[in-house]
Every structure is written in C-alpha cells, then in structure tokens.
Amino acid sequence: MAGLGDSLLMQQLPSLLVAVPLSFVPLLYFLEKVGVPARGAALAGMGLCLLLSFLPWVEGTELPISASPGGWGGLLGIELLLDGRARLFLPVISAGVFVSALFGTRWSQRWPLSFYTLVFLLFTGANGLLLTNDLFNAFVFVEIAGIATHALVAFRGDGDGLESAFKYLMAAAVGGILILWGIVLVFTATGTLWIPLAAERLADAPPVFVAGAAVLLASGIALKGGLVPMHAWKADGLAGAPSAVAALLSGPILTALFGFGLRILYGLFGGFPVMEGASAVTGGVEGSFGVLGSAGEVRELLRGMVFVVAVSSIVAGHVMALAQSRMKRMLAYSSIAHMGYIVVGVGAGGEAALAAALTHAITHAFMKVGWFFVCGELRRTRGTDRIAAARGAFREAPWLGGAAILFSMSLVGIPPAAGFGSKWVLVLESANAGAWGGAVAIAAGGALALPYYLRIVVRGFEPGRPRAATPVPWDSSESPSCPEPAAELAAELPEGAPPHDTTGALGVRAVAILVCAALILGGFAGYGLLFSEAFSVATELVGSVL
Amino acid sequence: MRTGWALLFSVALVGCGIVTLIAGVDLDTHGAIFDYAHHSVQHTGAVNVVSAVLFDYRGLDTLGEATGVLATGLVVAVLAPKARTSMLSVRLSLVVLYGVALVLPFVSVLGFAVILFGHVSPGGGFTGGVVLASTAVFFAVVYTVGGQQSYVLPMDTQKRIENAAIAAFLLVGFGGLVTGGAFLANAATGIPLGEPGSLLSAGLIPLLNLVAGMKVGVGLAIVVVCLFSE
Amino acid sequence: MGAIIMTTVLGLTGIAIYGLLTRRHLIRLVICFNVLEIAVLLAIVYAGFVEGGQAPIVGGAEAAYVSALPHAVALTAIVIAASSTALMLAYVVRIYRTRGSVRIERVRRWRG
Numbered sequence: 001m002a003g004l005g006d007s008l009l010m011q012q013l014p015s016l017l018v019a020v021p022l023s024f025v026p027l028l029y030f031l032e033k034v035g036v037p038a039r040g041a042a043l044a045g046m047g048l049c050l051l052l053s054f055l056p057w058v059e060g061t062e063l064p065i066s067a068s069p070g071g072w073g074g075l076l077g078i079e080l081l082l083d084g085r086a087r088l089f090l091p092v093i094s095a096g097v098f099v100s101a102l103f104g105t106r107w108s109q110r111w112p113l114s115f116y117t118l119v120f121l122l123f124t125g126a127n128g129l130l131l132t133n134d135l136f137n138a139f140v141f142v143e144i145a146g147i148a149t150h151a152l153v154a155f156r157g158d159g160d161g162l163e164s165a166f167k168y169l170m171a172a173a174v175g176g177i178l179i180l181w182g183i184v185l186v187f188t189a190t191g192t193l194w195i196p197l198a199a200e201r202l203a204d205a206p207p208v209f210v211a212g213a214a215v216l217l218a219s220g221i222a223l224k225g226g227l228v229p230m231h232a233w234k235a236d237g238l239a240g241a242p243s244a245v246a247a248l249l250s251g252p253i254l255t256a257l258f259g260f261g262l263r264i265l266y267g268l269f270g271g272f273p274v275m276e277g278a279s280a281v282t283g284g285v286e287g288s289f290g291v292l293g294s295a296g297e298v299r300e301l302l303r304g305m306v307f308v309v310a311v312s313s314i315v316a317g318h319v320m321a322l323a324q325s326r327m328k329r330m331l332a333y334s335s336i337a338h339m340g341y342i343v344v345g346v347g348a349g350g351e352a353a354l355a356a357a358l359t360h361a362i363t364h365a366f367m368k369v370g371w372f373f374v375c376g377e378l379r380r381t382r383g384t385d386r387i388a389a390a391r392g393a394f395r396e397a398p399w400l401g402g403a404a405i406l407f408s409m410s411l412v413g414i415p416p417a418a419g420f421g422s423k424w425v426l427v428l429e430s431a432n433a434g435a436w437g438g439a440v441a442i443a444a445g446g447a448l449a450l451p452y453y454l455r456i457v458v459r460g461f462e463p464g465r466p467r468a469a470t471p472v473p474w475d476s477s478e479s480p481s482c483p484e485p486a487a488e489l490a491a492e493l494p495e496g497a498p499p500h501d502t503t504g505a506l507g508v509r510a511v512a513i514l515v516c517a518a519l520i521l522g523g524f525a526g527y528g529l530l531f532s533e534a535f536s537v538a539t540e541l542v543g544s545v546l
Numbered sequence: 547m548r549t550g551w552a553l554l555f556s557v558a559l560v561g562c563g564i565v566t567l568i569a570g571v572d573l574d575t576h577g578a579i580f581d582y583a584h585h586s587v588q589h590t591g592a593v594n595v596v597s598a599v600l601f602d603y604r605g606l607d608t609l610g611e612a613t614g615v616l617a618t619g620l621v622v623a624v625l626a627p628k629a630r631t632s633m634l635s636v637r638l639s640l641v642v643l644y645g646v647a648l649v650l651p652f653v654s655v656l657g658f659a660v661i662l663f664g665h666v667s668p669g670g671g672f673t674g675g676v677v678l679a680s681t682a683v684f685f686a687v688v689y690t691v692g693g694q695q696s697y698v699l700p701m702d703t704q705k706r707i708e709n710a711a712i713a714a715f716l717l718v719g720f721g722g723l724v725t726g727g728a729f730l731a732n733a734a735t736g737i738p739l740g741e742p743g744s745l746l747s748a749g750l751i752p753l754l755n756l757v758a759g760m761k762v763g764v765g766l767a768i769v770v771v772c773l774f775s776e
Numbered sequence: 777m778g779a780i781i782m783t784t785v786l787g788l789t790g791i792a793i794y795g796l797l798t799r800r801h802l803i804r805l806v807i808c809f810n811v812l813e814i815a816v817l818l819a820i821v822y823a824g825f826v827e828g829g830q831a832p833i834v835g836g837a838e839a840a841y842v843s844a845l846p847h848a849v850a851l852t853a854i855v856i857a858a859s860s861t862a863l864m865l866a867y868v869v870r871i872y873r874t875r876g877s878v879r880i881e882r883v884r885r886w887r888g
Contacts, residue, residue, distance in 0.1 A: 008727075015729035018606070019719055022613060026713035029705070069606040069719070071728030072589075075580050077603045114620055121617050128610070136849050140610040143856045147614055147863065151621040154867060162874065166802070166867045173809055173860045174796065180816050180853060187846070188823045191579040552797035560790035564783070578824070583832050583841035595832035595844035596851070604848060611855045618859040622866045668833060672851055742834075762855070769862045773869065 013055055014067040014080035014131050017090065021049050021123040028120070032113050039108075042116035046098045049123065053090040056082055063087060066133075074133060074194035081133040084537040085358075089259045092362050093126045096251035096369050103373050103512040105242035114155065122148035122248060126256035133267070135183045135193045138260055142179065142224070145256065146172040149249055153241040164240025171223060171233035178220030185213040186268070195267045202268070214269055214302075221261045225254060227343065228313040231336050235320070238332035243376025246328060250335045251369040258342065258361050265346065266541045306347040307438055313340030314441040318448035327375045327385040330452060331368065334411065337445055338364045344438040345426050353429035354538035359531050360422035363410065367419060370407045370516030374400060377513070387456055394460030401460055403517045408453035413446045421531065590732060591739030592665040592748035600670065601754040605730040609715055612758060615765035616708055622772045623701070638688060646688045653681050661759035665748040671755040675762030682767035686774055704764045711761035718750055718757075781822045788815035802871065802878045806864045813857045820850045 009016070024045040031041045056063065064083040073079060082090075101119050108115035125145025132138045150172060154165035183193070189205035190198045202210055219230070226234035238246045317337025324330040338360070345357025375385055377400055382389040394401025410417035413424075423442060430438035582603070583595050592598040600608050661674030682699070699707075722731030732749045733739055740747030788811055795808035824846030832844040872878050 008723075012723055012729065015723065019716065019723075019729055022609070023713075023716045023720075025613060025616065026709040026716070029709040030713070067728070069729040070602055070604070071722075071726060071731045071734050072603050076582075076589075078606050080606075111624065114624060117620060118617060121613060124610075124613070128606075136852070137604075137607055137610070140607050140614075140852060140856065143860070144610055144614050144617070147617050147859060151617055151863065154621060154625065154863075154870075162867050162871050166864065166871060169860065169864055169867065170805060170809070173857075173864075174812070176856075176860075177809075177812050177816055181819075184816060184819045184823060187578075188819075193845070193849075197579075549798050552794050555797065556790040556794040559793060560786045563786040563789075578843045578845040580845075582844045583834060586844075587834055593834050595834060595841065596847045599844050599848035600851065607848075607852050611852050611859075614856055614859045618862050622862060625866050625870050668831065672855060766858075769866075773862070773865060 010055065010061065010065065012067050013052070013065055014082045015069050017049070017052055017082075017131060018080065018124060018128045020052060021045070021120050021127060024120045025117050025124075028113060028116055038112040038116050039104075042101060042112075042120070043098075045120070046094070046101055046123070049127075050091070050094040050098050053094040053127075056087040056090070075192065075197060078137045079133040079194060080128075080131045082131060084540045085259055085262055086130050088358065088362070088533060088537050089130055089255050090127065092255050092365055093123070093130065093252040096255070096365055097123045097126070097248065099369060099373075099512045099515050100244045100248045100251070103244045103247070103376065105244045105376075108244070111155070115152070118148045118152050118155075119248070121145075122152070122253070126252045129256045130259040133195050133263070135186060135195060135198065135268075137193075139176065139180055139183060142257075142260070143172075143176050145253060146176065146224070149245070149253060150237075152245040152248070153237065155242075160240040161242075162240075164237050167233045168237035171230075171237065175220045175223035175230075178216050178223060180220075182213045182215075182217035182220060185209050185216065189213070195263065199268045199270065210269075217264055217268075221257060221264070222309065225257050225261075225339055226332075226336050227309055227339055228316050228336065231313070231316070234336060235324075235329045235332040238335075239326060239329045241328070243328070243372045243379060246331070246375075247369040247372035250331070250372070251365040254335070254339070255361055255365050262346070262541065303347055306343060307435060310340045310343035310347060311437050311441045313337060313343065314445045318445050322448065322452050324452075325387055327378070327387055327390075327456065328372075330387070331371055331375065334449065334452075335364075335368060337449070338368075338411075341423065341426060341442055341445070344430055344435070344442060345422075348426075348430045348433045348435055348438065350429060350433065351535055351538040351542055352425060353433070354541065355531060355534040356422045356425035356429060358534040358537060360419075360426065362530070362534075363418040363422060366516050367407050367410045370403065370513060371411070373513045373516065374404045374407065387459060390456055390460045391462050392460070392464050394457070395463060400513070401457070403513050404460065405457055406517050408457060412449045412453060425531075587742045590748055590751060591742050592751050593743050594665050594667060594670065597665045597670045597751060597755065598748070600672075601665075601751045601758070602730075602732045602749075605719070605754070608754075608758060609719070609730070612715060612761045612765075613712060615762060616712060619705075619708060619765045619768040619772075622769045623705075625772075642688060646684055650681055650684060653677065653684070657681065657759075657763070661755055662752065663745070664755040664759075665751045666743050666745065671758030672762050674755075675759040676766060678759065678763030679766035679770065682763075683770050686771050699764075699767070701768070704768050707760055707764045708768070711757045711764070714757045715754065715761075718754060722750075778822070781818065785815045785819045785822075788812070788818070800880045802868045802880065803865075806861060806868065809864070810857070810861060813853075817850050817853060817857075820846050820853065 024042065027045070028038050028041055032038050055061075056065070064081050066079055066081050068074065068077050068079050070077045097119060101116065105115065122145050125141045125143075125148060128141035129138055129145060132141060146169075150165045150168040153168055154162055186198050186202070186209075187193055189209040190201040192198050192201065223230040238249060241249065314337045317333045317335070317340060321330045321333035321337065324333065342357045342361050342364070345353045345360065348354075377397070378390050378393055379385045381393060381396075394404065406417060410419035413420045423446065427439050427442050430436075430442070582599055586592055586595045586598040586603075590598040590602045592602070657674045657677035657680075659674075660669035660677055661671055664670030664674065719730040722735050723729045725736065726732070726734035728734060732751065735750075737749040739749050742748075746752070792808045792812035792815065795811070796805060799805055799808060824843035826840055826842045829840045829842035832841045832847065834841070868878055
C-alpha cells in the first residue's frame with residue numbers, strides 16, 4: 001500500500017467516485033450488445049464503486065482530498081472535496097445501493113438494463129451531491145438523483161406507481177427550484193458558486209439576501225427530505241414504489257441529502273452555535289458563528305424554528321405511522337420521524353449531538369433499507385403490503401421474522417441494536433442543551449413507534465394464513481375499479497422473457513436482508529468506533545466555522 | 547377556502563419580496579467575481595465564453611445534464627407504447643409534404659453549423675442539438691412516427707448514438723485524467739489550442755460540442771417522438 | 777432596470793405558486809412548474825448582467841462583457857427543467873391511459 005496515499009488514484013478519487021458509476025451507464029448498454037448480462041456487469045461495477053468508496057479509509061490518507069474536473073480549481077471551475085463527512089457517508093451510500101440492486105425488483109428482471117442504468121445514475125447523483133463543493137453543481141446532481149429515483153418508481157408501470165412517481169417528481173422538482181432560488185440569491189450577493197468563497201463573501205452581503213438564501217435552501221432540502229410542513233408527498237411517493245426502490249430512496253438518497261445539508265449549513269452559513277450546556281469542545285456561545293450567528297436573536301429564532309420543524313416531524317411522523325394499514329406507508333411516515341431526530345441533533349449544536357445525528361443517519365439508512373426488504377419479501381409471498389396480510393409469514397420464514405425483529409428493535413431504540421446508542425446521546429444532549437421539547441419528543445417517539453412494529457411482528461408469528469392467501473401479482477386486489485395495465489405490460493414482453501416468478505432469487509434476497517441485519521448488529525458492536533469517527537467529523541465541521 | 551389560503555400565501559410571499567425591494571436592497575448586479583471574458587481565450591482558446599464555461603471550466607455540470615437527458619429518454623421510451631400513432635392521422639396537403647422535404651436539409655445543416663461553430667460564435671452543442679431534434683420532430687409530424695423511425699433513425703440507432711455520446715464524453719474525461727492530471731482537462735493535456743476564432747481551435751471544446759449536440763439532439767428526438775406515438 | 781426585472785420575477789413566482797396550490801388539472805400543474813422555472817431563469821440571467829456589457833463573444837477590441845457564468849448555468853438549468861417537464865408529461869399521458877382522467881380528485885387513490 002506504500003505510495004497509495006499520494007498516487008494519481010488518490011488525488012483524483014473525488015472525480016473517480018463520480019465518473020466511475022457514470023461510466024457504467026454507457027458501458028452496461030454496450031456490454032449487453034455483446035452479450036454480457038446487465039445484472040452481472042452492474043453488480044461487478046457496483047462492487048468496484050464500493051471498493052473505491054472505502055479507499056479514503058486506507059491508512060495514511062490525508063483528508064480533505066480536493067479534485068477539480070477540468071483542473072481549474074473552485075473559483076473558475078468546480079471543486080469536488082472529499083472531507084471527513086464525505087468519507088463517513090460514502091460507504092453508506094455505496095453499500096445501500098449495492099444491497100438494493102442485489103435485492104432487485106420484480107421488473108428489474110424484465111428490464112435489467114433500464115433498471116441498472118437508472119440505479120447507476122442515482123448512484124452518481126448521490127455521490128456527486130456528497131462530494132461537490134460548488135452550489136450549482138450540487139443542484140445538477142440533486143436533480144440527476146431525483147430524475148433517476150422517480151423514474152425507478154414510475155417503472156412499475158401501473159397506476160399506483162405512476163401516481164407515486166408524479167407526486168414524487170412534482171415535489172422533487174419544486175424542491176429543486178427552491179434550492180436553485182437559494183443558489184441564485186447567494187450568487188447575486190457574492191458573485192461566486194464556490195462554497196468556501198461564497199461563505200466568506202456572504203459576511204458582507206445584505207442580510208436580506210443571506211436570510212432569504214438560507215430559508216430557500218433549507219426549505220428546498222426539507223421538501224426533498226420530507227420534513228413536516230412539506231411531508232405530504234412522501235408517503236404517497238413511497239407507497240407505490242417497489243420495495244428495493246423505496247429502500248434506495250430512504251437509504252442512500254436521504255444520506256446524501258443530509259450530507260449536502262451539512263455542507264450548506266456548516267460550509268456556507270457557519271452552522272448553528274453550540275447551545276449552552278451542550279458538551280462542546282471547540283466553542284462557546286459567544287464565538288462568531290458565521291453570518292447566521294451574527295445576531296443573537298436571529299440565531300435563537302432560527303434555532304426555535306428548526307426545533308419546531310423537528311419536533312412536529314417526530315410527532316406527526318409517528319402518529320401517522322400508527323394509523324397506517326399498509327407497511328410501506330407506515331415505513332415512510334416513520335422515515336419522516338427519524339429525519340426529525342436527525343434535525344434535533346443538528347439543531348442542538350455541539351459535537352456530541354452532531355455526532356449522534358451523523359450516526360443516527362447512518363444506522364437509520366440500513367434499518368430502513370432492511371425493513372423495506374422485509375416488506376418486499378412479504379409482498380412477494382403475500383402479494384400485498386397490507387399489515388393484516390402478514391399473518392403467519394414469519395412463522396413460515398423464521399429468519400425473516402428474526403430480521404424484522406432486529407430492524408424494529410433498532411428503529412425503536414431497544415438496547416442490543418444499533419439505533420439505541422444514537423437516540424440515547426440525542427436525548428441526553430438535547431436535555432443538556434435545554435431543548436426539552438426535542439428530548440421529550442425523541443423519548444416519546446420510541447414509545448409511539450413500539451406498537452406499530454410490534455403489531456407487524458405479532459401478526460407475522462400468528463398461526464394460519466390470511467384468507468386471501470394466494471399471491472396476487474401487481475396487487476390487483478387493491479384497485480378493483482380500474483383495469484390495471486399489468487396484462488398490457490406483460491404483452492409487451494419479448495418472447496422468451498423469464499416469467500416474473502422470483503423464487504430463484506430467494507437466496508440472493510435473503511443475503512441482502514441478512515447483510516443489513518449484520519450491519520446493524522455490527523453497528524452496535526462497533527458503535528463506539530462509529531461514534532468516535534462521527535465525533536471527529538463533527539469536531540471538524542464545528543471547528544471549520546470558528 | 548383552499549383558494550383563499552393559496553391566494554393569501556402567494557400574495558404574502560410576493561409581498562415579502564416587494565418589501566425587501568422597497569427596503570433598498572442594492573439591485574445592481576456585478577456578475578461573477580472571476581472575469582471569464584478576459585481569460586477564456588488564453589485559458590481555453592474559445593472565443594465564445596459561454597462555450598468555454600460550459601465545456602471546459604464547468605464540464606462536469608454539462609456531463610451531468612447530458613446524463614439527465616439520457617435518463618429521461620430511457621423512461622419516456624419505456625412508458626410510451628411502441629409506435630401507435632393516432633393523433634397525427636390528419637392528411638396533410640401536398641404543399642406541406644414537399645415544402646418540409648425542401649426545408650429539412652437546410653435545417654439540419656443549420657443545426658450542424660451551430661454545433662460545429664459553437665466555440666467561435668453564438669451557439670453550441672445544446673442549441674444546435676435542439677435544432678437537430680426539431681428536424682426529427684418535423685419528420686415525425688409530417689411523415690408519421692413510423693416513417694421517422696424507419697427512414698431517418700430507428701429507435702435502436704438513436705439509443706446507440708445516445709450511449710456512444712455519453713461514452714465519448716467520459717472517454718475525453720478519462721483521457722484528461724491520464725494525460726492532463728484532471729478529469730475533463732482540456733489545455734492541460736497538451737492539445738494545441740489553435741488560432742482563436744478559427745474552426746480548429748479551443749482544443750477539445752469542439753469535440754465536446756459535437757458530442758453534446760448529438761446527445762441532446764437524439765435525446766430530445768426520442769422524448770418527443772415517444773410522446774407523439776401515444 | 778433591476779427593480780423591473782425583480783418585480784417580474786416575483787410576480788411570476790407568485791402566479792406559479794398560487795397555481796401549484798390551487799389547480800386540479802395535472803397539465804396545469806406542469807405549466808405552473810414551468811412558470812416557476814422561468815422566473816428563476818430570469819433571475820439567473822439578470823445576475824450576470826453588467827451595465828453596458830456586450831454578449832460574451834470575445835472580439836478584437838477591449839470591451840465590457842456580461843458575465844458568462846450565469847448564461848452557462850441557465851443553459852444547464854433549462855435542459856434539466858426540460859427533462860423534468862418531459863417526464864411529467866409522460867407520466868400524465870400514462871396516468872390518463874390507466875385512470876382515465878387528468879384531474880387530481882379522479883386520479884388519486886392514496887389517502888391518509
């Protein structure tokens with residue numbers, strides 16, 4: 001490994017992390033023309049990208065690694081910056097994409113080329129969003145990831161999938177416009193799109209521009225992430241998505257979006273000040289915290305708004321999740337609540353709370369990906385994701401039940417699973433910082449979440465099968481009024497295409513679920529390690545502001 | 547009720563904006579800090595500064611948006627049914643049929659000219675690509691989608707061009723990485739920049755212009771023709 | 777000059793947001809999204825305006841040019857918006873074929 005640290009490979013790693021997934025888009029097409037199956041080539045490519053994403057962890061790597069496509073640097077061109085935050089999140093994104101692609105969807109066997117092309121585009125978008133240090137470039141990547149994601153949702157081809165895709169596209173597009181508005185304001189005020197320089201020059205900009213840009217960027221990111229005032233699309237957007245796509249959406253995409261949000265918050269606006277009482281290493285309340293922190297009252301007002309959004313996301317997410325009768329919608333609402341947890345950690349400021357937010361984002365990604373896979377397995381055997389239909393499913397496949405229990409424990413925050421640690425720190429930190437609303441909401445959130453996971457697990461281990469026990473393709477029992485186009489789509493299949501019976505891939509699916517389970521258990525075992533890594537990233541972020 | 551709230555919300559939003567305007571925000575813009583116009587010829591050899599920014603300084607943005615068009619074409623092609631034209635069954639008069647045949651070659655030449663001279667005059671890959679796509683649309687409207695597919699470009703060829711264009715863009719990128727030390731490097735690769743203002747100048751920018759033109763032209767043609775065949 | 781353009785931008789934004797919140801017809805929602813996009817594009821292009829500047833095609837004599845960066849950015853944003861619009865329209869067409877309507881209240885099935 002000698003010399004790897006300063007080799008061309010390492011210097012150009014940020015460019016490669018974007019370019020390599022992208023180059024598999026045409027590569028898959030041409031490989032299929034010469035007879036290489038798309039699935040094999042795609043999985044190999046994702047393995048390669050997974051490997052690349054672990055490279056920054058090699059001993060002796062000096063962070064941050066800065067690369068600039070075109071070689072012009074940040075002021076003239078675009079800078080891609082691989083810092084500690086990106087290093088922490090890159091493997092999460094790659095692993096999430098990899099296991100989701102492994103799990104696959106019903107139509108990924110019919111149109112493997114289209115499916116894997118879109119997954120690679122999403123991968124490119126997520127990686128680029130995490131790495132870029134340029135405002136407009138971030139907009140381009142967020143839109144690529146968005147287009148690829150709702151295209152994956154729409155590919156299911158029936159009415160439900162399209163309805164979901166349209167809602168998701170509308171929300172994502174309007175969110176993108178809000179982000180673009182924020183970027184335009186920053187550019188008008190500073191004359192540059194390079195985040196570090198823009199942050200420097202924002203200090204002399206008219207406060208109206210700064211506040212406007214902050215609000216627009218924050219609401220754009222919140223709309224894309226589905227936080228409370230703008231959450232309406234999310235459950236609908238996920239409900240019609242195939243399970244693996246829903247997993248991609250709530251794992252890698254949310255992680256990348258969170259990473260981008262952190263860069264905007266800390267890189268551009270100087271972050272939230274550390275609250276009094278929070279275990280801060282680097283700063284006190286009186287420090288100068290960038291442009292947002294220049295006036296104490298504005299600062300506290302903004303923090304108050306962030307807490308209101310976070311707490312209402314937690315409460316509304318859990319309450320709505322309790323009321324659902326379908327698993328995917330339930331999981332979508334639970335995602336909204338967990339986004340709220342993360343925002344509490346960010347809002348509380350201080351390294352410990354921020355580190356807890358980072359670890360929670362990572363563990364949440366795997367918990368949700370895993371739960372969506374369980375949901376996909378249930379849907380495959382039962383033909384629907386109705387909770388009532390899960391009856392007896394775990395009795396037939398105890399390993400699935402075991403995985404479901406593990407994921408639920410982690411999401412609720414019961415000690416042996418990884419979700420516990422970050423919640424514990426979050427509660428302690430927000431209580432220390434005097435943000436009692438956040439602390440109470442997180443603690444109560446677990447209590448609210450327990451019944452709805454318990455309901456599924458208990459139902460799954462009940463003896464017997466639901467009455468309509470035959471697997472119904474395309475969930476047609478759910479929509480009797482309209483003719484579903486499943487037959488029409490099936491008619492468009494080329495001769496000799498495999499029937500959409502996926503039993504052959506069960507082993508692979510099981511592996512995908514178990515990988516997530518192992519990551520969560522491993523996450524608990526290595527929790528101290530993960531947390532200390534996150535803590536150093538948090539220190540770097542907070543420290544960069546001072 | 548709903549309308550009222552929406553009206554209130556949008557009026558409040560615009561009001562906020564107007565209040566800040568009245569509050570005397572300095573509205574004079576000064577453009578970017580970096581003066582591209584006075585450096586781009588020396589840096590890239592391109593006289594058209596917008597082309598220089600698009601394909602050299604910020605090549606990654608351009609690559610990204612090109613792949614966005616690819617994804618769109620992919621999805622629209624799958625969602626739309628295969629060539630079943632109902633909306634365009636109107637019989638067009640002879641004048642239209644022959645007139646379009648007369649105009650089409652000139653439009654395609656214009657498209658290629660806009661692409662190829664993109665680095666020395668207004669225009670470029672995107673603009674020219676849209677002109678090229680419009681010829682495909684012309685053809686599909688007048689001679690039906692089936693005609694467009696069988697005589698001009700079959701769908702399969704269009705997809706091949708699209709993927710080849712992305713591949714070419716990436717190859718230029720990796721070439722720059724190996725020889726010039728940065729992904730998508732242009733002048734740093736050692737390629738001669740040529741006499742500014744001549745057709746063969748600005749290093750790799752004309753090539754990328756051509757690639758982007760093909761990509762956008764074919765991509766938009768796929769999208770529009772697929773929506774037609776509905 | 778600046779005030780006129782900014783007022784136009786704000787007006788277009790207000791119209792678009794009002795439309796997005798009240799319209800029930802899917803195609804009209806797509807149009808509202810486009811109006812919103814155009815407002816932002818206008819703001820972007822204005823951000824590169826320099827008093828007395830020429831189009832950024834460098835000619836012999838030294839002159840003031842408008843900034844080229846916002847133009848390039850606007851081009852990219854236009855292409856991305858066009859992709860989104862094309863996808864929206866494709867979904868609308870497909871929704872019309874499967875559900876028989878393009879009005880939200882007749883199309884939507886998810887509730888709660």
